[in-house]
Each structure stands twice: as structure tokens, then as C-alpha cells.
Amino acid sequence: MQARTIDLLVNGARGSRRRGVTACKGCGRAIVWCATAAGKPIPFDEMPDVISLDDDVETVSTEHVHWGTCSARDQFKRPALATTNDAVQPQPKVEPKEPGFEW
Ligand SMILES: [Zn+2]
Numbered sequence: 675m676q677a678r679t680i681d682l683l684v685n686g687a688r689g690s691r692r693r694g695v696t697a698c699k700g701c702g703r704a705i706v707w708c709a710t711a712a713g714k715p716i717p718f719d720e721m722p723d724v725i726s727l728d729d730d731v732e733t734v735s736t737e738h739v740h741w742g743t744c745s746a747r748d749q750f751k752r753p754a755l756a757t758t759n760d761a762v763q764p765q766p767k768v769e770p771k772e773p774g775f776e777w
Contacts, residue, residue, distance in 0.1 A: 678736040679725055681711035687730035691715070700746025719743055 686692045690709040698705045698717065705717040711731050722734035741747050 679733050680716070680736050680739070681731050681733050682716070682722070683709045683711060683713070684727070684730045684732055688713070693721075698740060698744060698746070700749045701744050703740075703744070705740045717741065 683690045685708075690713060691707070693706055693708050695704050695706050697703065703719070705719060706721055707715050707717050708722070710716050717740035719738045719740050722736075722738050724732045724734055726733045736742070
């Protein structure tokens with residue numbers, strides 16, 4: 675079975691937030707926040723294995739993406755809120771769709 679992959683920004687590349695470990699707000703496990711090539715935050719259970727590297731974008735396996743393993747993932751309507759230092763603003767117009775999985 676072939677693992678799916680996702681492109682991430684190399685740590686801190688293009689002005690992205692540097693990777694950091696925090697506790698998941700849903701399940702409390704330690705997670706590593708990375709940024710996708712599009713600049714969106716994405717949490718991993720552990721630092722993902724790099725499959726290939728191209729300048730400031732690295733391709734990694736989605737195997738350890740936390741949204742796939744989090745016991746509280748249904749809570750994550752807006753995963754981006756979890757990493758920002760900006761004021762957390764309620765987003766009342768959230769569509770009741772499958773959260774999180776955007777790749
Ligand atoms: Zn979690």
C-alpha cells in the first residue's frame with residue numbers, strides 16, 4: 675500500500691511559522707505543527723519522514739498526520755486556529771462538512 679504524501683514548507687521557509695510541539699486541544703497528545711506548501715498549518719503526531727526535498731518544499735508521508743489519528747478530530751472545524759497567536763476569532767459560518775482533510 676502506497677502512502678499518500680503532502681508537500682510541506684521546510685521549517686521556517688517563506689516566512690512560515692516555525693515548527694513547534696504543542697498539546698492537541700482535542701485529545702491532549704503532543705503534536706508537531708508544520709505548514710503545507712500552501713502555508714496552511716497541519717499537525718503531525720511526530721516529525722514526518724521526508725520523502726523528497728525541492729528547495730524549500732519537502733514532500734512527506736501523510737502517515738502521521740494527526741487528523742488521521744486524533745480521538746477528538748471531529749472537533750476540528752478550523753484547525754488553523756490552533757496555531758495562531760492572533761486573537762482566536764469565532765467563525766460562525768462554518769459549513770457542516772468533513773473537517774480537516776483538504777489534500
Ligand atoms: Zn488530537
